[in-house]
Amino acid sequence: MSRAAFQETLRESGAGFVSACLTLPLCVGAGVLAFAPLGADTVPEAALAGLLCAIAGGAAAALVRRSSFVVTYPTTPICVIQGSILLGLSAVPGISRPGLMAAMTACVLLAGLWQVLLAYSGIARAMRFVPHPVMAGFVSGVAVLIAWHQVPVLLGVPSGLGAFLPRPWASILGGSLLLSMLLLGAYAPRVPNLLAGLLLGTTGFHLLHAALPALDLGGVIGSAPGHVFRFLASPEGLFQVLHTPELLKGVILGSFTLALVATLDTFFALRTAQFIADIPVSPRRDVLGQGVGNVVSALVGGLAVSTSLSVSLANHKAGGRTRTSTLASCAVLFLAGVVFPKTLALLPRVVLAAILCTLACRLVDKWSFQVLHLALTAREPGRRRRALRDSAIVLAVFLATLLGKPVAGVAMGIALSCVLFMLDMSRPEVAVRREHTLLPTQQPRSPAEEKTLGAWQGTLAILELQGVLFFGNAQNLASTLRAAERDADVVVLDCRQVREIDSSALGVLGHAASRFRTTDKHLLICGAEASWQQVPTGFPGSGLEAGFATLEAALTCAEQRILDANPAQEGLNPEAPRPPLGPRFPLVLEAG
Numbered sequence: 001m002s003r004a005a006f007q008e009t010l011r012e013s014g015a016g017f018v019s020a021c022l023t024l025p026l027c028v029g030a031g032v033l034a035f036a037p038l039g040a041d042t043v044p045e046a047a048l049a050g051l052l053c054a055i056a057g058g059a060a061a062a063l064v065r066r067s068s069f070v071v072t073y074p075t076t077p078i079c080v081i082q083g084s085i086l087l088g089l090s091a092v093p094g095i096s097r098p099g100l101m102a103a104m105t106a107c108v109l110l111a112g113l114w115q116v117l118l119a120y121s122g123i124a125r126a127m128r129f130v131p132h133p134v135m136a137g138f139v140s141g142v143a144v145l146i147a148w149h150q151v152p153v154l155l156g157v158p159s160g161l162g163a164f165l166p167r168p169w170a171s172i173l174g175g176s177l178l179l180s181m182l183l184l185g186a187y188a189p190r191v192p193n194l195l196a197g198l199l200l201g202t203t204g205f206h207l208l209h210a211a212l213p214a215l216d217l218g219g220v221i222g223s224a225p226g227h228v229f230r231f232l233a234s235p236e237g238l239f240q241v242l243h244t245p246e247l248l249k250g251v252i253l254g255s256f257t258l259a260l261v262a263t264l265d266t267f268f269a270l271r272t273a274q275f276i277a278d279i280p281v282s283p284r285r286d287v288l289g290q291g292v293g294n295v296v297s298a299l300v301g302g303l304a305v306s307t308s309l310s311v312s313l314a315n316h317k318a319g320g321r322t323r324t325s326t327l328a329s330c331a332v333l334f335l336a337g338v339v340f341p342k343t344l345a346l347l348p349r350v351v352l353a354a355i356l357c358t359l360a361c362r363l364v365d366k367w368s369f370q371v372l373h374l375a376l377t378a379r380e381p382g383r384r385r386r387a388l389r390d391s392a393i394v395l396a397v398f399l400a401t402l403l404g405k406p407v408a409g410v411a412m413g414i415a416l417s418c419v420l421f422m423l424d425m426s427r428p429e430v431a432v433r434r435e436h437t438l439l440p441t442q443q444p445r446s447p448a449e450e451k452t453l454g455a456w457q458g459t460l461a462i463l464e465l466q467g468v469l470f471f472g473n474a475q476n477l478a479s480t481l482r483a484a485e486r487d488a489d490v491v492v493l494d495c496r497q498v499r500e501i502d503s504s505a506l507g508v509l510g511h512a513a514s515r516f517r518t519t520d521k522h523l524l525i526c527g528a529e530a531s532w533q534q535v536p537t538g539f540p541g542s543g544l545e546a547g548f549a550t551l552e553a554a555l556t557c558a559e560q561r562i563l564d565a566n567p568a569q570e571g572l573n574p575e576a577p578r579p580p581l582g583p584r585f586p587l588v589l590e591a592g
Contacts, residue, residue: 015320027054030079046071050299057305059462065289085254102237108298110255115291133393133415136365141401143363153353201351269307461488466497467590469505496527
């Protein structure tokens with residue numbers, strides 16, 4: 001091995017150590033969250049399951065996916081959803097704990113297979129088009145769910161707010177640790193605050209417990225069983241899953257939910273990583289890697305795995321660039337939790353709850369608050385309209401996620417985004433209606449001609465169109481052209497900012513051109529593409545004859561027509577009725 005290769009391996013291994021230190025409390029906490037509906041007595045096994053899934057699932061995903069510094073483990077958002085699924089399955093009558101554990105194992109296994117199917121079918125690529133307000137609402141909803149599950153632990157109550165601080169010292173320790181990590185993240189971002197909180201909180205907990213045994217600081221995670229496989233599927237549990245239709249239905253729907261959310265997480269994490277480090281991204285292979293990681297994770301611990309943007313960014317800052325850093329992270333986790341399992345058993349539950357609440361505070365999307373503030377304070381109608389639209393999407397997905405329907409919320413958010421986009425696109429497409437006096441041409445005119453043009457300038461209207469002209473705003477375009485036809489004898493349509501046009505909008509333009517001809521008025525178009533004349537408009541004999549490449553050419557032609565129809569007169573009365581412009585004149589397509 002060359003010296004450069006050795007230094008690179010050393011740097012990648014160091015980055016893996018840093019990311020492992022950050023991953024350890026998160027994957028343990030995620031396991032506790034996922035299996036929380038089964039009760040507090042499952043905490044040791046759930047913590048070990050989270051660690052095993054981070055090791056095996058993370059390594060499998062890293063080996064199959066394209067090489068990058070993106071870290072995979074049982075993240076808190078995906079495990080909150082898994083806990084919600086488990087809570088729903090536990091309501092099925094007559095289901096024992098082995099049946100629930102087998103159901104969750106099957107759910108994660110099917111989620112991995114769904115992801116493999118999504119990767120090979122190519123459908124996964126469509127998920128990159130999820131709008132940002134949808135993800136903002138989803139992430140914020142997950143953050144509230146995480147806090148909702150951990151606040152009772154900080155307060156020392158079994159669930160909810162049954163009593164006011166029955167363990168005040170545990171609440172003081174957890175609250176102080178939460179505040180410290182938040183302040184450390186705000187004022188010292190280079191310090192790994194979650195790792196610092198884990199070390200300081202665990203040390204302080206055991207020092208206080210040794211010095212003042214009478215203080216009730218809550219318990220520790222405790223020793224996990226010798227092997228975690230008894231925590232997974234059993235023949236009895238599998239039999240219940242296969243012979244309980246309601247449970248089997250919940251497993252299938254839950255697995256599809258986990259697959260979609262994990263795939264979305266993968267796309268967003270990899271897209272951010274590509275933006276930061278310019279790494280190559282292969283959607284099919286990356287989703288395939290996540291699917292294989294979930295299959296392996298289901299077999300060793302029953303937890304779904306996903307990508308973590310925060311830990312991945314920390315890995316990159318520490319020097320990680322390839323899969324070597326992620327595999328090194330898995331190796332460090334193996335040494336910390338499997339070779340030395342007592343270190344895992346000594347983690348205080350209140351410290352773990354403070355870490356998860358800190359993560360929940362940071363998961364809340366700050367952009368959502370900015371959009372809400374803009375919706376309430378913006379004075380410009382366009383900005384306020386966009387902010388209200390985004391706020392509505394965020395709120396809809398947020399509430400759906402809180403109600404345990406994240407996939408339905410994401411689907412509803414995407415549908416709402418499409419509907420609002422179409423409504424926004426169907427608004428009047430005329431950006432500016434300008435007077436001719438504001439756009440004088442470069443054609444030299446005599447004083448008498450300028451006087452004539454000044455007197456008849458009201459007969460010329462200039463409409464600047466922009467954006468996309470399609471069936472959604474074709475009716476508005478028709479109404480605008482009718483209004484312009486009533487007010488002016490010559491209408492110039494500036495289409496240079498039109499990006500696309502469909503047959504419905506072309507039909508409106510063709511019908512307007514035909515109507516202008518019958519009334520001896522003139523419709524001039526500049527900036528139209530030659531392909532517009534080849535699209536059927538649906539109106540016989542209404543094809544667009546020609547146009548002008550520049551607005552200057554169209555205005556020059558219009559001015560000349562006004563002068564031809566209205567010869568310059570001395571002492572012209574501007575208030576006198578204006579004669580018609582005369583017979584229709586042919587348009588010539590300007591070159592250039």
